[in-house]
Amino acid sequence: MPEDGTTLGELLAALDHTVVTLIDAPAGEQVPLRSATVAEPADLPEHLETHGALPQVYLLVGIDAAATVTWVRRLGAREPAHRPQVLLTKAADDDAPALRAATHAAGLALVHVHRQARWDQVFAVVRRMLTRSPGQRAAAGTPGLLAPDTDLFGLAQVVARETGGMVSVEDPYSHVLAYSASDAAADQLRIRSILGREGPADYLRILREWGVFDRVRRSDEVVDIPEHPELDIRRRLVVGIRRGTGAQARILGTIWLQQGDEPLRTDAARVLRGASAVAARIIARGLDAPSTEALLVRRLFGAHGEGVDVPSVAAALNLPVAGPAAVIGFASVEPATAPVAATASGLIRLHASAFRDDSVTEVIGDRVYVLLPSYHSEHGVGSWVRELVAQLEHARGLMLRAAVAAPVAGLGAVASARAEVDRVLDSPAAAAAGSRVATLAEARTAVLLTEIVELIRHRRELHDPRLAALDEYDREHGAPLRASVRAYLRAHGEVSAAAAELRVHPNTLRYRLRRVEHLLGIALSDPDDRLLLEIQLAAVPTGHRSPR
Numbered sequence: 001m002p003e004d005g006t007t008l009g010e011l012l013a014a015l016d017h018t019v020v021t022l023i024d025a026p027a028g029e030q031v032p033l034r035s036a037t038v039a040e041p042a043d044l045p046e047h048l049e050t051h052g053a054l055p056q057v058y059l060l061v062g063i064d065a066a067a068t069v070t071w072v073r074r075l076g077a078r079e080p081a082h083r084p085q086v087l088l089t090k091a092a093d094d095d096a097p098a099l100r101a102a103t104h105a106a107g108l109a110l111v112h113v114h115r116q117a118r119w120d121q122v123f124a125v126v127r128r129m130l131t132r133s134p135g136q137r138a139a140a141g142t143p144g145l146l147a148p149d150t151d152l153f154g155l156a157q158v159v160a161r162e163t164g165g166m167v168s169v170e171d172p173y174s175h176v177l178a179y180s181a182s183d184a185a186a187d188q189l190r191i192r193s194i195l196g197r198e199g200p201a202d203y204l205r206i207l208r209e210w211g212v213f214d215r216v217r218r219s220d221e222v223v224d225i226p227e228h229p230e231l232d233i234r235r236r237l238v239v240g241i242r243r244g245t246g247a248q249a250r251i252l253g254t255i256w257l258q259q260g261d262e263p264l265r266t267d268a269a270r271v272l273r274g275a276s277a278v279a280a281r282i283i284a285r286g287l288d289a290p291s292t293e294a295l296l297v298r299r300l301f302g303a304h305g306e307g308v309d310v311p312s313v314a315a316a317l318n319l320p321v322a323g324p325a326a327v328i329g330f331a332s333v334e335p336a337t338a339p340v341a342a343t344a345s346g347l348i349r350l351h352a353s354a355f356r357d358d359s360v361t362e363v364i365g366d367r368v369y370v371l372l373p374s375y376h377s378e379h380g381v382g383s384w385v386r387e388l389v390a391q392l393e394h395a396r397g398l399m400l401r402a403a404v405a406a407p408v409a410g411l412g413a414v415a416s417a418r419a420e421v422d423r424v425l426d427s428p429a430a431a432a433a434g435s436r437v438a439t440l441a442e443a444r445t446a447v448l449l450t451e452i453v454e455l456i457r458h459r460r461e462l463h464d465p466r467l468a469a470l471d472e473y474d475r476e477h478g479a480p481l482r483a484s485v486r487a488y489l490r491a492h493g494e495v496s497a498a499a500a501e502l503r504v505h506p507n508t509l510r511y512r513l514r515r516v517e518h519l520l521g522i523a524l525s526d527p528d529d530r531l532l533l534e535i536q537l538a539a540v541p542t543g544h545r546s547p548r
Contacts, residue, residue, distance in 0.1 A: 005032035302415025
């Protein structure tokens with residue numbers, strides 16, 4: 001096993017042949033891999049212009065065979081060390097010989113991804129494999145079940161090897177957490193579970209009717225499920241993964257062992273019980289660590305107030321304390337009908353991780369926030385966010401708004417940057433400005449004006465009582481003085497432009513403006529009077545009676 005990364009062969013085994021098929025590997029399956037990215041159609045030209053080495057593994061999402069061929073041929077001009085090593089694509093099939101020829105000529109491995117597989121889940125497995133510690137890589141290749149740095153995928157491989165079957169590990173809701181390599185004897189229950197990353201509803205209903213889940217919950221014994229050829233279900237052993245003992249035990253998941261063409265080994269049940277104990281420790285570590293990490297991240301974003309211990313948080317999350325950073329907030333255009341936290345948080349996390357593997361993503365309320373450490377380019381992050389918002393709308397139908405704060409002066413300023421981002425997302429004026437992605441600098445005027453107007457609107461003592469005379473005149477005479485003076489102010493004092501907007505003669509508008517000056521006792525030629533009147537007209541609703 002290479003010391004410096006996960007091999008292509010190991011990656012393919014982790015993804016499983018039910019999810020991926022190797023089409024071609026010109027350099028063999030021992031190529032060490034360390035980096036991966038998700039690329040959509042808009043990303044390819046930018047990656048060609050990037051100097052230096054590109055990520056080694058590309059997940060080509062929504063990119064057809066023709067576009068991929070064009071891109072791969074242009075990659076041929078780069079130094080071999082600066083090209084990718086592996087392309088994963090749903091366009092790579094037996095009907096695309098040009099794609100196979102192009103990737104082979106460029107020395108790239110080509111992997112076909114099953115059309116039913118979800119890209120976000122495939123990327124999660126790829127990242128997990130490429131970021132394994134040396135201990136985890138070593139544990140996956142040794143027979144010891146109790147290797148301290150083993151992860152669930154490594155554990156599944158070991159159990160499969162020791163029992164002669166195919167293993168999958170699931171959470172309490174039948175979502176697949178990890179699995180061993182499958183062979184041709186994999187039944188439909190296993191194949192569909194791995195592709196969908198959860199047990200198929202029709203099969204789960206049958207297992208409930210047979211009482212399998214009740215038996216697993218009630219006991220720590222291994223349950224033997226006989227073969228049912230009419231349902232394409234082969235024999236299985238299943239055991240619960242428990243935290244604690246007795247009545248206080250908590251079910252953390254299950255381990256399933258499917259029998260293949262050969263019988264399971266005689267000690268398979270014993271191995272499965274031991275694996276259950278190991279899995280409980282692995283899952284419990286994961287449950288405890290993310291809860292602590294999530295709390296630290298939320299504190300960093302200011303969700304629990306100010307006063308975060310930045311050095312401690314930085315050390316725990318392995319983030320740089322100093323140096324510029326960027327903070328981005330995402331919200332739904334229509335939050336009442338489609339809150340972003342419920343619909344797009346996983347996709348945003350996926351794309352943020354592909355953009356920067358040290359990114360931190362957190363859901364707070366109905367918004368999603370991303371921190372990019374050591375990132376100072378407002379232009380660069382703004383371009384990425386605009387592309388992401390456009391991609392999510394085009395590919396997923398998700399209508400999002402975003403606000404960008406960059407550069408942010410280190411981790412100590414993340415909470416205040418998030419507050420500034422929220423001010424932009426809260427501003428109706430910023431939302432109405434046209435672009436769905438705004439930087440703080442671009443939105444500052446709209447945000448401050450909105451907040452000033454809101455402050456005056458809710459402070460009755462700041463209302464100008466003279467506006468009551470204007471509204472009273474309009475009511476009594478059916479006159480549009482308020483609308484007329486607002487049009488005049490919006491036109492920056494250009495009577496002709498304002499009259500055209502109102503569809504009246506300029507002399508008619510001049511008469512109305514003189515009437516306004518008389519009623520309010522102001523001079524529209526005075527800059528202070530004009531400023532005050534414009535703010536008051538925006539803040540005080542028509543017909544609002546202020547105290548005199």
